[in-house]
Amino acid sequence: xxxxxxxxxxxxxxxxxxxxxxxxxxxxxxxxxxxxxxxxxxxxxxxxxxxxxxxxxxxxxxxxxxxxxxxxxxxxxxxxxxxxxxxxxxxxxxxxxxxxxxxxxxxxxxxxxxxxxxxxxxxxxxxxxxxxxxxxxxxxxxxxxxxxxxxxxxxxxxxxxxxxxxxxxxxxxxxxxxxxxxxxxxxxxxxxxxxxxxxxxxxxxxxxxxxxxxxxxxxxxxxxxxxxxxxxxxxxxxxxxxxxxxxxxxxxxxxxxxxxxxxxxxxxxxxxxxxxxxxxxxxxxxxxxxxxxxxxxxxxxxxxxxxxxxxxxxxxxxxxxxxxxxxxxxxxxxxxxxxxxxxxxxxxxxxxxxxxxxxxxxxxxxxxxxxxxxxxxxxxxxxxxxxxxxxxxxxxxxxxxxxxxxxxxxxxxxxxxxxxxxxxxxxxxxxxxxxxxxxxxxxxxxx
Amino acid sequence: xxxxxxxxxxxxxxxxxxxxxxxxxxxxxxxxxxxxxxxxxxxxxxxxxxxxxxxxxxxxxxxxxxxxxxxxxxxxxxxxxxxxxxxxxxxxxxxxxxxxxxxxxxxxxxxxxxxxxxxxxxxxxxxxxxxxxxxxxxxxxxxxxxxxxxxxxxxxxxxxxxxxxxxxxxxxxxxxxxxxxxxxxxxxxxxxxxxxxxxxxxxxxxxxxxxxxxxxxxxxxxxxxxxxxxxxxxxxxxxxxxxxxxxxxxxxxxxxxxxxxxxxxxxxxxxxxxxxxxxxxxxxxxxxxxxxxxxxxxxxxxxxxxxxxxxxxxxxxxxxxxxxxxxxxxxxxxxxxxxxxxxxxxxxxxxxxxxxxxxxxxxxxxxxxxxxxxxxxxxxxxxxxxxxxxxxxxxxxxxxxxxxxxxxxxxxxxxxxxxxxxxxxxxxxxxxxxxxxxxxxxxxxxx
Numbered sequence: 001x002x003x004x005x006x007x008x009x010x011x012x013x014x015x016x017x018x019x020x021x022x023x024x025x026x027x028x029x030x031x032x033x034x035x036x037x038x039x040x041x042x043x044x045x046x047x048x049x050x051x052x053x054x055x056x057x058x059x060x061x062x063x064x065x066x067x068x069x070x071x072x073x074x075x076x077x078x079x080x081x082x083x084x085x086x087x088x089x090x091x092x093x094x095x096x097x098x099x100x101x102x103x104x105x106x107x108x109x110x111x112x113x114x115x116x117x118x119x120x121x122x123x124x125x126x127x128x129x130x131x132x133x134x135x136x137x138x139x140x141x142x143x144x145x146x147x148x149x150x151x152x153x154x155x156x157x158x159x160x161x162x163x164x165x166x167x168x169x170x171x172x173x174x175x176x177x178x179x180x181x182x183x184x185x186x187x188x189x190x191x192x193x194x195x196x197x198x199x200x201x202x203x204x205x206x207x208x209x210x211x212x213x214x215x216x217x218x219x220x221x222x223x224x225x226x227x228x229x230x231x232x233x234x235x236x237x238x239x240x241x242x243x244x245x246x247x248x249x250x251x252x253x254x255x256x257x258x259x260x261x262x263x264x265x266x267x268x269x270x271x272x273x274x275x276x277x278x279x280x281x282x283x284x285x286x287x288x289x290x291x292x293x294x295x296x297x298x299x300x301x302x303x304x305x306x307x308x309x310x311x312x313x314x315x316x317x318x319x320x321x322x323x324x325x326x327x328x329x330x331x332x333x334x335x336x337x338x339x340x341x342x343x344x345x346x347x348x349x350x351x352x353x354x355x356x357x358x359x360x361x362x363x364x365x366x367x368x369x370x371x372x373x374x375x376x377x378x379x380x381x382x383x384x385x386x387x388x389x390x391x392x393x394x395x396x397x398x399x400x401x402x403x404x405x406x407x408x409x410x411x412x413x414x415x416x417x418x419x420x421x422x423x424x425x426x427x428x429x430x431x432x433x434x435x436x437x438x439x440x441x442x443x444x445x446x447x
Numbered sequence: 448x449x450x451x452x453x454x455x456x457x458x459x460x461x462x463x464x465x466x467x468x469x470x471x472x473x474x475x476x477x478x479x480x481x482x483x484x485x486x487x488x489x490x491x492x493x494x495x496x497x498x499x500x501x502x503x504x505x506x507x508x509x510x511x512x513x514x515x516x517x518x519x520x521x522x523x524x525x526x527x528x529x530x531x532x533x534x535x536x537x538x539x540x541x542x543x544x545x546x547x548x549x550x551x552x553x554x555x556x557x558x559x560x561x562x563x564x565x566x567x568x569x570x571x572x573x574x575x576x577x578x579x580x581x582x583x584x585x586x587x588x589x590x591x592x593x594x595x596x597x598x599x600x601x602x603x604x605x606x607x608x609x610x611x612x613x614x615x616x617x618x619x620x621x622x623x624x625x626x627x628x629x630x631x632x633x634x635x636x637x638x639x640x641x642x643x644x645x646x647x648x649x650x651x652x653x654x655x656x657x658x659x660x661x662x663x664x665x666x667x668x669x670x671x672x673x674x675x676x677x678x679x680x681x682x683x684x685x686x687x688x689x690x691x692x693x694x695x696x697x698x699x700x701x702x703x704x705x706x707x708x709x710x711x712x713x714x715x716x717x718x719x720x721x722x723x724x725x726x727x728x729x730x731x732x733x734x735x736x737x738x739x740x741x742x743x744x745x746x747x748x749x750x751x752x753x754x755x756x757x758x759x760x761x762x763x764x765x766x767x768x769x770x771x772x773x774x775x776x777x778x779x780x781x782x783x784x785x786x787x788x789x790x791x792x793x794x795x796x797x798x799x800x801x802x803x804x805x806x807x808x809x810x811x812x813x814x815x816x817x818x819x820x821x822x823x824x825x826x827x828x829x830x831x832x833x834x835x836x837x838x839x840x841x842x843x844x845x846x847x848x849x850x851x852x853x854x855x856x857x858x859x860x861x862x863x864x865x866x867x868x869x870x871x872x873x874x875x876x877x878x879x880x881x882x883x884x885x886x887x888x889x890x891x892x893x894x
């Protein structure tokens with residue numbers, strides 16, 4: 001058998017799949033925090049272009065991928081689906097483990113799948129400048145890459161702790177022409193306020209989102225771009241699963257288990273969505289969403305309306321959340337640090353279609369190290385979570401010949417500092433305490 | 448037209464192409480420096496396994512790729528061939544520019560094409576440990592990856608200046624289980640001697656090779672691996688051009704110009720060799736080998752027998768050389784720092800089949816920056832040399848619809864520090880002075 005299943009450019013899907021209309025019992029709409037009423041596109045159009053807002057609220061199951069976006073996708077897409085034969089052998093399992101390698105993109109992760117269409121729809125509506133946040137740096141790099149293709153300026157608010165620890169990420173974004181500032185920054189009211197109270201804060205995604213939103217809301221030439229959570233982002237990522245489905249067919253297989261790691265949810269939605277209709281028609285699939293024990297929104301959070309950011313500037317989203325004030329512990333090195341979870345993925349968990357799994361960081365880095373020594377590719381720390389879950393599933397019963405598919409969301413070549421800490425013994429496991437979660441959840445807005 | 452041409456795993460070539468028997472007027476054999484007589488495999492077998500020595504001296508045109516090697520190649524091979532449509536547009540040229548993307552390998556460069564078979568043949572002969580040198584870190588990472596696949600220990604002597612400037616490269620090699628030391632080191636006689644005289648030396652490839660050779664020559668369990676220059680290394684790289692030839696056929700094109708950057712020569716030989724037989728049968732192809740003006744072995748060196756290393760431990764190789772004492776200037780940031788050039792490539796230049804081209808580093812980094820903004824992929828500094836040459840060829844006459852193929856030998860995600868220096872204005876151009884070259888060439892061994 002071929003180790004890799006590749007698709008030609010002309011076999012790339014030409015439509016995204018929008019799971020919204022297929023979610024049993026539907027999605028709850030975003031609410032306007034001032035009125036607690038559903039929020040229409042008008043108010044959101046201050047920060048998002050209409051092209052994306054239409055997708056955000058669309059009930060269409062398939063939406064055409066514009067040709068200009070397809071053309072850029074073809075720099076790296078379709079991405080290969082690979083059978084992890086060497087990992088299987090090392091585990092001594094009869095399970096077949098496949099991974100979809102999204103690390104082949106120019107910035108090394110799945111993020112450009114949404115960054116490119118987001119930049120495109122903004123360009124179409126004449127937007128000259130985009131603001132965004134980035135945590136580990138994957139999304140910021142992706143948006144910097146995408147905006148460079150459409151001649152749009154790009155401003156990235158990068159969570160302070162990453163800004164200090166990831167100089168190569170800054171270099172990449174600068175190379176694509178973006179400007180980057182550590183968040184919280186002196187450039188926004190939100191940033192200045194937080195710095196005044198906590199001058200040594202490591203920052204958080206929730207803070208960086210507030211800053212990027214404020215930037216967009218206060219400048220006429222600027223709109224805002226978000227790298228996960230929202231419906232349109234999850235939909236753009238659906239191309240991962242659509243390709244994987246074709247590739248599984250070519251391999252003559254069908255996945256019994258589908259695994260993705262969960263930060264804001266778009267990576268998981270990307271690999272899983274295309275398979276959900278089969279599940280709803282009776283196919284047996286175990287969907288596993290993996291998250292870190294130090295940021296356990298799906299396994300320990302509450303399904304409720306909450307803000308997407310610290311400064312309470314976003315609409316209220318109905319999602320699993322640890323509370324918008326949540327700041328993950330500094331010890332946590334593996335990305336996936338967001339307090340909430342995409343409403344789409346939250347609904348799939350609510351409907352018991354997706355099963356969340358909580359893992360600790362040491363077992364994840366160990367899984368990543370084993371993957372590097374067997375399959376040869378060094379995974380991003382986020383991706384290690386999916387690998388860990390794949391190993392758990394493949395070793396429950398070594399004689400069970402089940403087929404596992406996981407999303408290899410990115411390589412780790414630009415995140416080696418986290419591995420250095422791991423090998424130096426500087427990382428340890430951390431369970432976010434229940435009582436702290438209870439406290440931050442107590443601050444949820446009343447709806 | 449498809450932007451990318453991909454091949455399936457089962458379309459991957461199953462034999463390497465050995466250009467040696469096809470080189471007009473042949474290759475001159477390596478000489479034993481003690482006798483100036485041709486050096487047979489017996490003496491070399493202290494540091495190389497017989498499987499590789501047979502390839503080194505083989506007159507066969509095609510040599511089977513072992514199945515175990517094919518299996519590991521399939522982690523990333525066949526690599527895509529991509530049409531640089533966005534770069535063409537930015538240049539306003541009618542030329543068609545194709546690149547073979549070797550950056551998709553797990554370590555981001557073409558180097559594993561030879562590291563994997565080298566580790567394999569050593570494993571077959573029971574070798575437990577390999578020593579090697581690395582400059583920019585590409586080869587060291589590749590050998591660390593390859594040895595991890597065959598359970599061989601790996602010791603890397605890394606040129607001091609890179610060791611200090613490239614922490615992520617060290618992390619990568621450590622992750623694959625290799626041990627790394629800065630060269631010159633306190634671990635060899637050569638290293639200690641040089642450190643005693645020049646405690647602040649930045650090191651050089653010539654020194655690191657001497658140390659790795661001494662390591663292998665003085666330990667029973669250890670053999671030595673070289674990442675370029677030698678015939679068997681060039682032959683392993685031939686898979687690049689063999690694939691590209693198939694891909695060109697699928698694209699319905701044939702290259703008028705073939706470009707590769709030249710350090711030790713294996714990267715260039717890799718993309719070019721498979722096309723040379725067509726050239727010898729009358730096909731018009733312009734082969735361009737690009738090198739830095741600060742290390743100009745092909746354009747300003749002498750074709751002569753010389754040592755491959757500073758300590759004069761290697762056989763004498765007949766090659767273009769700047770003298771084995773040559774140390775490239777510290778200002779040079781773009782790799783390609785070796786004093787000599789592979790005998791195979793040297794012979795192709797001697798026969799006027801390959802045309803060398805000298806470029807300066809600023810124009811190369813500028814070319815890399817343009818490539819990143821157009822094609823989206825950040826090239827390794829070495830690769831920027833090939834891109835610069837491709838741009839020169841594509842813009843000689845903007846209306847000439849010629850077809851250009853260059854080897855995209857690696858991505859730059861682990862070498863962002865060089866770009867930082869470039870953007871900070873800390874790099875400048877440097878022509879290695881003729882009188883200095885005359886001096887180091889005056890030290891060539893008498894044959």
